Amino acid sequence: MYLGVEIGGTKLQVGVCDQHGRIxxxxxxxxxxxxxxxxxxxxxxxxxxxxxxxxxxRAVGVGFGGPVDSPRGRVIRxxxxxxxxxxxxxxxxxxxxxxxxxxxxxTNAAGLAEALIGAGKGRRAVLYSNVGTGIGGAFVVDGMxxxxxxxxxxxxxxxxxxxxxxxxxxxxxxxxxIERGKTTLAQSAKYYGAALANAITLLNPDIVVVGGGLSRxxxxxxxxxxxxxxxxxxxxxRRNFRIVPAALGxxxxxxxxxxxxxDCSRRx
Numbered sequence: 001m002y003l004g005v006e007i008g009g010t011k012l013q014v015g016v017c018d019q020h021g022r023i024x025x026x027x028x029x030x031x032x033x034x035x036x037x038x039x040x041x042x043x044x045x046x047x048x049x050x051x052x053x054x055x056x057x058r059a060v061g062v063g064f065g066g067p068v069d070s071p072r073g074r075v076i077r078x079x080x081x082x083x084x085x086x087x088x089x090x091x092x093x094x095x096x097x098x099x100x101x102x103x104x105x106x107t108n109a110a111g112l113a114e115a116l117i118g119a120g121k122g123r124r125a126v127l128y129s130n131v132g133t134g135i136g137g138a139f140v141v142d143g144m145x146x147x148x149x150x151x152x153x154x155x156x157x158x159x160x161x162x163x164x165x166x167x168x169x170x171x172x173x174x175x176x177x178i179e180r181g182k183t184t185l186a187q188s189a190k191y192y193g194a195a196l197a198n199a200i201t202l203l204n205p206d207i208v209v210v211g212g213g214l215s216r217x218x219x220x221x222x223x224x225x226x227x228x229x230x231x232x233x234x235x236x237x238r239r240n241f242r243i244v245p246a247a248l249g250x251x252x253x254x255x256x257x258x259x260x261x262x263d264c265s266r267r268x
Contacts, residue, residue: 193228
């Protein structure tokens with residue numbers, strides 16, 4: 001068995017999974033942002049020991065909501081929760097729970113899960129993006145997440161020139177921007193569709209999988225996104241891909257975090 005952990009900007013999830021990503025037990029709690037990173041670690045110290053009790057858990061996989069240095073197992077920063085700057089998250093997990101641990105960005109973890117066992121299963125090149133508290137992206141080719149140094153595919157931080165200044169996509173399209181009244185669902189779909197069109201033009205994927213909280217608005221969000229992409233994408237690529245909703249729901253990050261944990265334990 002393997003432990004998959006999601007540390008997000010609004011929620012914390014921990015699941016016990018088998019080697020195929022099937023969830024056996026799941027705990028989901030809200031994150032209290034004002035308590036910062038230390039508050040989240042305190043929550044983990046309460047949640048995880050009961051899940052480990054009586055189970056032969058071999059490794060832990062963590063999907064973190066922000067850029068990470070995966071080879072070093074360190075958080076670079078969180079854009080939503082204070083106190084995570086340059087934090088040695090892998091070391092913290094291994095010290096606390098005595099299990100080998102793999103750290104990955106949450107969107108990369110979700111993209112891997114959707115590519116291997118979700119909506120992108122059977123496709124060679126899968127572009128995944130989540131639209132929730134923030135906006136992230138992942139590109140999975142032949143079952144492997146494409147990563148540069150400290151990540152890749154930060155689509156939420158691509159820029160648009162709007163009303164006289166440069167703004168990042170997350171300010172224009174995220175669930176948080178809608179919640180705060182800075183944008184509408186229709187405006188969000190327009191800018192997000194433009195960003196996806198640029199990503200598709202650069203990467204030419206076989207399928208585009210859209211997840212995250214805002215995607216649960218269904219076709220009210222996805223149809224105007226598809227229309228924007230169709231207008232703006234490189235014309236020769238229009239027939240190469242489909243844009244589909246994610247298949248694995250709210251548990252996608254913990255599934256995608258647990259799968260590399262299983263690989264890690266087999267190599268030990």
